Amino acid sequence: MSVSPQHRESEGDTEVAAEQRYLTVLYRHLDAERELATRRLHETLSQTGGTPQARTERDVATTTFSDRLAQLNSVEQGLCFGRLDFHDDPAGEETAYIGRLGLFDTEDDYRPLLVDWRAPVARPFYLATAASPDGVRRRRHIRSLSRRVTAVDDEILDLREADQGQDLGLAGEAALLAALERRRTGEMSDIVATIQAEQDGIIRASLPGVLVVQGGPGTGKTAVALHRAAYLLYTHRRQLTTRGVLVVGPNDTFLRYIGQVLPSLGETGVLLATVGELYPGVRANGLELPRPAEVKGRIAMVEVLADAVRDRQRVPEPVVEIEVEREILRLDRKTCTEARTRARRSRRPHNQARRLFVDDVLDALTRQTARRLGEDLLDPRDLDDIRAELAADENVAAALHELWPLIGPERLLGELLSDESLLRTAAGVRFTEPELAGLLRDPRAPFTPADVPLLDELAELLGEDDTESRAEAVRREREERAYAEGVLDVMEQDEEIIDEEVLRVGDVLDAELLAERQQRRSDLTAAQRAARDRTWTFGHVIVDEAQELSEMDWRLLMRRCPSRSMTLVGDVAQTGAEGGASSWAGALGPYVADRWRLRELTVNYRTPAEIMELAGQALAEVDPALDAPTSVRSTGLAPVQRDLAMAALPTVLREVAAAEVGAVGGGTVAVVCPQGMCRELRGTLADATTRSEAGEPNPAVLDVAGVKGLEFDSVVLVAPGEIVDGSPRGWNDLYVALTRATQRLTVLHTGPRPPALSGPGDRPGQDGSAAASR
Numbered sequence: 001m002s003v004s005p006q007h008r009e010s011e012g013d014t015e016v017a018a019e020q021r022y023l024t025v026l027y028r029h030l031d032a033e034r035e036l037a038t039r040r041l042h043e044t045l046s047q048t049g050g051t052p053q054a055r056t057e058r059d060v061a062t063t064t065f066s067d068r069l070a071q072l073n074s075v076e077q078g079l080c081f082g083r084l085d086f087h088d089d090p091a092g093e094e095t096a097y098i099g100r101l102g103l104f105d106t107e108d109d110y111r112p113l114l115v116d117w118r119a120p121v122a123r124p125f126y127l128a129t130a131a132s133p134d135g136v137r138r139r140r141h142i143r144s145l146s147r148r149v150t151a152v153d154d155e156i157l158d159l160r161e162a163d164q165g166q167d168l169g170l171a172g173e174a175a176l177l178a179a180l181e182r183r184r185t186g187e188m189s190d191i192v193a194t195i196q197a198e199q200d201g202i203i204r205a206s207l208p209g210v211l212v213v214q215g216g217p218g219t220g221k222t223a224v225a226l227h228r229a230a231y232l233l234y235t236h237r238r239q240l241t242t243r244g245v246l247v248v249g250p251n252d253t254f255l256r257y258i259g260q261v262l263p264s265l266g267e268t269g270v271l272l273a274t275v276g277e278l279y280p281g282v283r284a285n286g287l288e289l290p291r292p293a294e295v296k297g298r299i300a301m302v303e304v305l306a307d308a309v310r311d312r313q314r315v316p317e318p319v320v321e322i323e324v325e326r327e328i329l330r331l332d333r334k335t336c337t338e339a340r341t342r343a344r345r346s347r348r349p350h351n352q353a354r355r356l357f358v359d360d361v362l363d364a365l366t367r368q369t370a371r372r373l374g375e376d377l378l379d380p381r382d383l384d385d386i387r388a389e390l391a392a393d394e395n396v397a398a399a400l401h402e403l404w405p406l407i408g409p410e411r412l413l414g415e416l417l418s419d420e421s422l423l424r425t426a427a428g429v430r431f432t433e434p435e436l437a438g439l440l441r442d443p444r445a446p447f448t449p450a451d452v453p454l455l456d457e458l459a460e461l462l463g464e465d466d467t468e469s470r471a472e473a474v475r476r477e478r479e480e481r482a483y484a485e486g487v488l489d490v491m492e493q494d495e496e497i498i499d500e501e502v503l504r505v506g507d508v509l510d511a512e513l514l515a516e517r518q519q520r521r522s523d524l525t526a527a528q529r530a531a532r533d534r535t536w537t538f539g540h541v542i543v544d545e546a547q548e549l550s551e552m553d554w555r556l557l558m559r560r561c562p563s564r565s566m567t568l569v570g571d572v573a574q575t576g577a578e579g580g581a582s583s584w585a586g587a588l589g590p591y592v593a594d595r596w597r598l599r600e601l602t603v604n605y606r607t608p609a610e611i612m613e614l615a616g617q618a619l620a621e622v623d624p625a626l627d628a629p630t631s632v633r634s635t636g637l638a639p640v641q642r643d644l645a646m647a648a649l650p651t652v653l654r655e656v657a658a659a660e661v662g663a664v665g666g667g668t669v670a671v672v673c674p675q676g677m678c679r680e681l682r683g684t685l686a687d688a689t690t691r692s693e694a695g696e697p698n699p700a701v702l703d704v705a706g707v708k709g710l711e712f713d714s715v716v717l718v719a720p721g722e723i724v725d726g727s728p729r730g731w732n733d734l735y736v737a738l739t740r741a742t743q744r745l746t747v748l749h750t751g752p753r754p755p756a757l758s759g760p761g762d763r764p765g766q767d768g769s770a771a772a773s774r
């Protein structure tokens with residue numbers, strides 16, 4: 001059907017008005033649900049007293065209503081974004097509206113008003129095509145701002161109508177392009193309205209097993225990973241809310257950048273963390289150079305740490321003398337070696353095996369003392385007393401501490417990295433001299449993120465010294481039981497005035513059970529509990545920028561997920577960490593052999609074609625066999641490259657940054673530079689720096705590691721030559737830096753251009769004069 005522009009406009013207006021009416025109804029239901037949840041929450045909170053069971057039930061209800069309210073609040077923006085019209089649907093439901101959560105008409109037999117995007121019914125919204133319409137006649141994207149419909153975009157999924165001029169490109173192309181053109185705020189948005197078919201397949205892939213998602217820059221890996229978390233929580237709610245889902249990202253800035261996506265999808269129970277945050281009780285905020293971090297990430301550290309622990313299990317050379325009550329007792333090498341062998345053979349962790357060692361040594365000292373006192377005069381009770389006295393003796397304790405100390409991971413690692421002789425003994429010939437020297441540090445230095453997997457490894461090797469925590473657990477249990485007994489007493493007294501025949505509370509509920517209920521009442525989410533517990537194992541683990549993980553990082557993460565239900569997203573062409581992965585098979589082989597699935601993403605939604613052409617030249621330097629993803633859009637703006645003298649950089653950068661901030665009209669700008677230049681350039685731009693909507697500095701001055709995974713409307717790349725020369729993975733780094741912009745890219749060369757960046761059309765100049773135009 002051909003329509004005149006005026007006709008089309010009025011037809012569009014009618015459709016917008018119709019959808020507005022429907023949207024208004026949906027918001028009315030949303031408001032009603034909110035009111036209901038608020039009312040129930042208030043009612044629950046205002047109740048006091050009652051039986052312990054009633055209190056428990058109230059706590060559960062409070063959590064349920066608060067969660068529901070948070071979910072209802074989170075879907076306010078873009079509540080409904082799609083509509084499917086089906087051909088003769090046998091169920092008689094010819095239309096389905098798709099949105100951020102499910103809403104039902106409670107007064108009309110729970111008729112679905114809005115279908116959750118994760119429900120199977122919604123799937124054709126993402127998958128149907130004209131060639132394979134899956135019963136769908138028309139897919140409509142509904143765009144809205146606040147509660148107002150701003151546009152509708154239709155696709156008729158019918159090849160005959162398509163022949164009549166319908167555009168059958170990407171699913172919801174107009175809505176997709178509108179989303180991609182939006183200026184960036186510094187916080188990632190969800191893509192729930194415009195998920196593409198290849199992404200949908202990954203989001204809804206089955207839960208078990210290791211799924212690797214490989215894709216070039218801007219292909220939506222992060223977006224897909226987060227939507228997969230939301231999908232899995234919806235589909236496997238019971239299983240995953242108990243064990244929790246962990247999402248691992250490369251650094252804090254990145255976690256802040258993605259932090260709003262899951263809440264905007266109504267999911268709050270996910271733990272977002274860097275590997276450096278996965279050791280409760282340690283804030284690993286020390287800085288470290290890439291080289292020592294790489295050495296710490298090597299798998300050889302497993303043996304170094306095991307040797308460092310063994311090094312703490314000593315025997316006397318040849319004898320140690322202990323003064324007890326003015327007598328000298330002797331511990332010889334043979335006795336201690338036998339005790340050590342027995343303790344080591346137990347294969348228990350160091351702190352737990354210590355009990356065996358201590359037992360044997362105390363036995364030997366008891367025998368010695370008994371011999372001295374005259375064995376024939378002593379009965380077993382006397383021997384027990386002697387042993388107990390020896391165990392309590394300070395000098396014996398000191399000798400035992402020398403031979404087999406109780407030691408925690410933090411102390412052992414701190415001492416190992418700050419004591420050259422301990423480090424040399426443990427490292428053996430595994431590292432070169434410069435590598436060893438790089439590992440040594442000041443004893444007061446804070447832990448770094450690369451230390452965390454080492455602490456975790458040590459925690460496994462050392463085991464908890466659980467003497468204290470067991471005593472504490474027993475004490476707590478006693479207290480809880482005493483409290484529960486008190487509660488039961490009070491309740492039974494109350495009941496005495498009631499009929500004797502009535503079942504008493506104590507008949508159905510004993511103190512132990514009541515105490516246990518009290519514990520289960522804890523209203524922390526699984527994610528919150530997991531964050532405090534090193535030994536927590538998650539129901540599913542998602543890792544973003546997974547190519548950056550070191551071998552030691554992988555060991556830690558695998559420990560957190562023994563079920564190996566994992567989604568790992570990344571791009572081996574973007575690996576910047578020296579100890580990061582060059583291939584997925586290499587990284588995963590030790591844990592799952594070849595039992596992992598690979599899915600690829602091929603379309604770049606971020607970087608315009610013009611910028612990708614330049615980035616492709618850097619990618620060819622990484623590996624000529626790699627293909628850059630295809631850009632979904634072009635802007636008509638070629639990147640600008642300028643050559644200038646280093647001395648001119650401050651002036652030129654100030655000019656360029658100001659111009660770019662103006663050009664993106666409130667959007668985000670990043671200056672990306674070699675690590676060593678960041679501080680100086682921040683100073684250069686200090687006067688002109690404001691804050692983005694997300695509260696980040698704008699322009700942000702960041703090195704490549706700092707922009708990994710992020711995107712900006714405009715990027716000013718400084719000294720790419722130095723970035724290439726600055727690391728063994730310099731070309732990977734340059735590729736990352738070149739692919740951060742959603743609209744505009746300016747490259748400022750302060751030295752010779754890397755050959756791959758000089759292409760046709762450039763006019764290299766000198767000293768800061770404009771060299772190439774857009």
Ligand SMILES: Nc1ncnc2c1ncn2[C@@H]1O[C@H](COP(=O)(O)OP(=O)(O)OP(=O)(O)O)[C@@H](O)[C@H]1O
Pocket residue numbers: 176179180189190191194195196199215216217218219220221222223224571574605606708709710711739
């Ligand atoms: N289907 C989609 N609809 C709308 N926007 C999308 C879609 N897929 C991806 N995007 C957008 O494209 C941009 C890049 O996505 P994302 O950051 O997830 O890519 P990535 O593959 O993780 O990139 P990198 O490897 O560079 O970190 C984001 O702004 C994201 O919101």
